[in-house]
Amino acid sequence: MTEMMPAGSFSPEQITALFIDAARLDDTELLTRFLDAGMAVDAQDSRGYTALIVAAYNGVLPATALLLERGADPNMQDAKGATALSGVAFKGHLAVAELLVSSGASLDIPSHLGRTPLMFAVMFGRQDMVRFLLAKGADPGHRDAEGLSVRDIAETHGQSHLFTQDGTTLS
Known part of the structure; x- marks a missing residue:
């Protein structure tokens, strides 16, 4: 104790x-x-x-x-604009992400750089997290502060295999 x-x-x-x-x-x-x-x-x-x-x-x-x-x-943001779901998407903790989303975590709150949890999951190759976020309705069309889409980020980080040609679904 x-x-x-x-x-x-x-x-x-x-x-x-x-x-x-x-x-x-x-x-x-x-x-x-x-x-x-x-x-x-x-x-x-x-x-x-x-x-x-x-x-x-x-x-x-x-x-x-x-x-x-x-x-x-679940939607509080830190000094960089990241939410709990952003960190979970980056780290790949799927069970925690499921709990956050079921507790009302918004899927598409961008950080101060305009990056959403889906973008973080893509950047770090968290395939199961990408699938989960897309299945729950995360917006694959969002662009960050540099104008990069989820597909652009996937290509930049060597993760283009995560998406089909239309850029919205996992391959």
């Missing part, structure tokens, strides 16, 4: 960091204690990370589920 120091011993930034670290480490007991003590479920650190963004990115399903059950917003 993790012992918590009195709240006066830590700055608000340190408390948020400890909360987010608990999510990263999948410490659902500590997350529950923070939340029961009044921690804002969508508290953000200096990079805009929330516990949900970090838990999802690290593929920790129990912490992700707990945070969503406790009201975490």
